[in-house]
Every structure is written in structure tokens, then in C-alpha cells.
Amino acid sequence: MLNPALGIISRYRDRLPVTDKTPVVTLGEGATPLIRADRLAEYAGLPADSVYLKFEGSNPTGSFKDRGMAVAVSKALEEGARGVLCASTGNTAASAAAYAARAGLRCMVFLPKGGVALGKLAQALMHGAKIKEVKGSFDKALIAAFAEAKKSGFVAVNSSNPYRIEGQKTAAFEISEVLGRMPDYQFMPVGNAGNITAYWKGYRELKGSKPKMMGFQAAGAAPIVLGNPIPNPRTVASAIRIGNPYSWQAALRARDESNGVIAAVTDREILNAWRLLARLEGVFCEPSSAAGVAGLLKSGKKGHLSGKIVCILTGHGLKDPDTPLKIFKS
Ligand SMILES: *Cc1c(COP(=O)(O)O)cnc(C)c1O
Numbered sequence: 602m603l604n605p606a607l608g609i610i611s612r613y614r615d616r617l618p619v620t621d622k623t624p625v626v627t628l629g630e631g632a633t634p635l636i637r638a639d640r641l642a643e644y645a646g647l648p649a650d651s652v653y654l655k656f657e658g659s660n661p662t663g664s665f666k667d668r669g670m671a672v673a674v675s676k677a678l679e680e681g682a683r684g685v686l687c688a689s690t691g692n693t694a695a696s697a698a699a700y701a702a703r704a705g706l707r708c709m710v711f712l713p714k715g716g717v718a719l720g721k722l723a724q725a726l727m728h729g730a731k732i733k734e735v736k737g738s739f740d741k742a743l744i745a746a747f748a749e750a751k752k753s754g755f756v757a758v759n760s761s762n763p764y765r766i767e768g769q770k771t772a773a774f775e776i777s778e779v780l781g782r783m784p785d786y787q788f789m790p791v792g793n794a795g796n797i798t799a800y801w802k803g804y805r806e807l808k809g810s811k812p813k814m815m816g817f818q819a820a821g822a823a824p825i826v827l828g829n830p831i832p833n834p835r836t837v838a839s840a841i842r843i844g845n846p847y848s849w850q851a852a853l854r855a856r857d858e859s860n861g862v863i864a865a866v867t868d869r870e871i872l873n874a875w876r877l878l879a880r881l882e883g884v885f886c887e888p889s890s891a892a893g894v895a896g897l898l899k900s901g902k903k904g905h906l907s908g909k910i911v912c913i914l915t916g917h918g919l920k921d922p923d924t925p926l927k928i929f930k931s
Pocket of ligand 1: 664665666692693760790791792793794795796797840841887889890915916917
């Protein structure tokens, strides 16, 4: 196996849309830990050695967005782009800013005003991105970003960019390699729905049985569950505060082809799962990342689950230092 520090393009070159001419922009993303979580399993009423946490907070900028950004920024550089831009609830901006800096490209980020966690904003600033605050939700910021991409010729590196999906699918490869088999279930948060689309693409490219894709939206931002866009999405989980997901249809395909579920969890359930991860397993993720685990705790109690279960923890808890201070002061 190649040195994991080389990043996902070197490790999975044969399964990614790159050639020998593609410059490799990497910060050593991927090869994140798959952590066995027996105490969480016990809490959920499941047997030992059944629940695993894929901790994507260990990526270079602290979220899974780095996998997709490595490929998207490498391709933008190959294609001679002047710069990259994105709309973001924070992590896409942090990742785009870092990879653009590394590639020597300019970067512009469109953020929902007041809706971005402190650490993510600090990252975008630090890496020198030009920040545009947009009044309203992520969905408005995305419209502004697409308009600017048309005008400026900067490449949009939102998950609408197919190279993002390609990069992010590599997490499915890692899970099956480390587990030595396919998981039976995968629990994860769903926001703009690029990541559930990417994992399903990754699993489809592998041989063998496929996991059921179990996606969870926050109850106040659950357009896919409700079947219509939400004009003012509300949840404590800012990374999934999205009312009109770009990959809506692809998420439904992932759900239906895998016999999975897309359901909602309340903020209370998200925060409970978030705290449990920190206290039972020593794993500090973002509130949004805990949405999948909140879904697992609900499903586990109903007694339908069996086999190997993977929960995707999408980002690092240090991204959002304000929420613990606000919520768990004692
Ligand atoms: C981007 C993000 C999500 C949502 O992923 P989508 O691909 O938009 O569904 C969830 N959690 C974190 C921490 C994120 O950064």
C-alpha cells in the first residue's frame, strides 16, 4: 500500500478522473481512522464489535470536504482556472481556501451571514479567501456563488462539481478495506446531500453486498424527508442547515437502491448523540456529524439492526467551540 500521507489521489489514482498530467494538490487527506465503538454500541442496545466511527474530522482541515477538494482543486488547476469559489456553511469554505492556497489559486467564498461556526470562518480568513457574506440561508449563498462563477470564470467547487463527488467516494473504499468487508448499514448526516451521493457511488464501484444508506437531516431542515424545500431551515447543526439540497435526487437514488432510509432527528437528539460520542468514546465531532449517530440510537432501540454498522463523523468538534459553551455550561 502507498503511504497514506500521500493523499487520496496517489492512493486511488486508478479510480479517479486524473491522468499523469493532472497536478496533484494534496494535504495528505483521507486514511482517516475507523474507530470501534463498543460503549456506544452497548448504549444503543447492539452487540460489541458492531459499531464503527469513520472520523472524518481527522482530515487536514478537519472535515471530509478535503477528499473532494483535493480532486476538484487539482482539476481546476489542470484546466487553467483563475480561481475557485463556493457557497458554504463553513467547511467547504475552509477546505477550498486551504487547497486553493496550496495550489496558488484565488478563492472566494459565499457564506450565510451569522450562520458559520467560528473555527471555519477563522480557517477561510487565515488561508486568504475573499469572504462574501450573504443574507439568508446557505441556499441563497449557493445561488450567489453560481452567479459569480458564470461572471468571473472561477470554478465552482461546491458538491455540484462532479470531481468533489469523485474524491469523496474514496471514503467508502477505505471503510471496506479497513473493515475487510462491506458494512451492513451506514449512518450519516445529510445536508446538501453530496456526501451520501459520493459514498453510494464508492460502494457501487466495489464488488459485493452494499450497505443500507441511512441518512439523517435535522428536523428543522429536513426538505428531503418532508418532500419540499424549506425556505428558512433551522437547526443547531449549522453544517446541515440547508433547505434545498443540490443532490436531492441522487440522495433519493442512494436511499432507494440501497433499501435505506432518509429520516429526521431533532436538535435534542443530535445534541444528545454528540455529547455521548464525546463522553462514551472520547470522540469530539461537530454537532452536525452526530445526526447519523442520533439516527442510529433511534433505530437501535427499535431492534431492527444487525451486522456491521458504520457511522460517518463528518467534521471535527473544534470547528465549533461556541456550541458546547452555550449548551453544556455546567
Ligand atoms: C458538509 C457537511 C455535512 C453535509 O454533507 P452534504 O454532502 O452537504 O450532505 C455534514 N457535516 C459536516 C461537518 C459537513 O461539513
